[in-house]
Amino acid sequence: xxxxxxxxxxxxxxxxxxxxxxxxxxxxxxxxxxxxxxxxxxxxxxxxxxxxxxxxxxxxxxxxxxxxxxxxxxxxxxxxxxxxxxxxxxxxxxxxxxxxxxxxxxxxxxxxxxxxxxxxxxxxxxxxxxxxxxxxxxxxxxxxxxxxxxxxxxxxxxxxxxxxxxxxxxxxxxxxxxxxxxxxxxxxxxxxxxxxxxxxxxxxxxxxxxxxxxxxxxxxxxxxxxxxxxxxxxxxxxxxxxxxxxxxxxxxxxxxxxxxxxxxxxxxxxxxxxxxxxxxxxxxxxxxxxxxxxxxxxxxxxxxxxxxxxxxxxx
Numbered sequence: 074x075x076x077x078x079x080x081x082x083x084x085x086x087x088x089x090x091x092x093x094x095x096x097x098x099x100x101x102x103x104x105x106x107x108x109x110x111x112x113x114x115x116x117x118x119x120x121x122x123x124x125x126x127x128x129x130x131x132x133x134x135x136x137x138x139x140x141x142x143x144x145x146x147x148x149x150x151x152x153x154x155x156x157x158x159x160x161x162x163x164x165x166x167x168x169x170x171x172x173x174x175x176x177x178x179x180x181x182x183x184x185x186x187x188x189x190x191x192x193x194x195x196x197x198x199x200x201x202x203x204x205x206x207x208x209x210x211x212x213x214x215x216x217x218x219x220x221x222x223x224x225x226x227x228x229x230x231x232x233x234x235x236x237x238x239x240x241x242x243x244x245x246x247x248x249x250x251x252x253x254x255x256x257x258x259x260x261x262x263x264x265x266x267x268x269x270x271x272x273x274x275x276x277x278x279x280x281x282x283x284x285x286x287x288x289x290x291x292x293x294x295x296x297x298x299x300x301x302x303x304x305x306x307x308x309x310x311x312x313x314x315x316x317x318x319x320x321x322x323x324x325x326x327x328x329x330x331x332x333x334x335x336x337x338x339x340x341x342x343x344x345x346x347x348x349x350x351x352x353x354x355x356x357x358x359x360x361x362x363x364x365x366x367x368x369x370x371x372x373x374x375x376x377x378x379x380x381x382x383x384x385x386x387x388x
Contacts, residue, residue, distance in 0.1 A: 097152050103182045105149035109157035110186030114289050116141030139268025146260040158283040160313030164243040167317030187289035195293045208295050215290045215298035216281040216305045224276045231278045232308050238270040239282045239312030247320040281305040
């Protein structure tokens with residue numbers, strides 16, 4: 074019986090399991106980070122911009138940002154690790170889960186993706202004739218302290234809340250994506266944690282927890298946003314670094330660049346001279362029922378797949 078087009082493009086589970094496990098390219102990783110940052114800023118700040126006006130169907134800003142983070146991680150977390158935030162990138166690098174050579178490129182594309190989202194929101198606001206001063210509208214989204222804090226919190230309070238909330242957020246993310254965690258629930262845990270922490274920091278600093286998000290708003294806000302931007306790089310990065318150090322200290326296995334080399338080497342087929350011939354296998358091993366090297370390969374693959382988003386060679 075002839076197969077339908079759908080059946081012709083459907084892989085059987087046994088065949089799918091034999092497909093090569095190739096790592097993602099750097100271009101794919103950077104595109105995923107830019108896309109995730111765009112979704113996070115466009116969704117979260119878009120809700121904050123248009124939640125007023127008597128719109129009773131709008132959701133809280135914190136929940137909106139948490140949902141945006143959740144769906145972005147679900148969509149592309151497997152590709153790049155689901156950072157979308159320089160603080161997460163720094164924390165995961167310190168924890169030994171992200172290669173240091175990726176840190177700067179990740180941060181650059183995160184800022185670019187967030188800025189593109191701000192550009193779209195800016196153009197939408199400019200098209201609305203009832204808004205005479207777009208910079209004042211964007212200033213309501215900017216992070217600040219002292220007179221520019223929503224509740225007039227001083228620098229010390231703003232610094233403390235940004236460090237603590239970012240450290241908790243990055244710590245939860247690193248823990249929920251660890252090798253022994255249930256990764257199926259990781260996006261939900263990360264998103265809900267982000268939503269709660271944003272809601273805590275909103276009345277104090279307008280909730281940054283993400284330098285890329287803070288930088289994106291600065292391009293279209295009033296001058297104070299650029300003057301106070303330094304705090305919303307220093308505090309989140311410090312919080313992410315603290316979380317990374319704690320994760321590295323409590324990790325169950327040593328972290329080093331050698332782990333990445335080992336994982337990537339496992340992706341490459343063994344050379345012919347490296348495969349032992351049947352005659353080279355000791356008779357005792359054969360008689361004891363021990364699995365042959367090729368029979369042990371699935372266990373090694375399972376070990377690699379048990380790594381978290383950041384340890385996975387594909388990411």
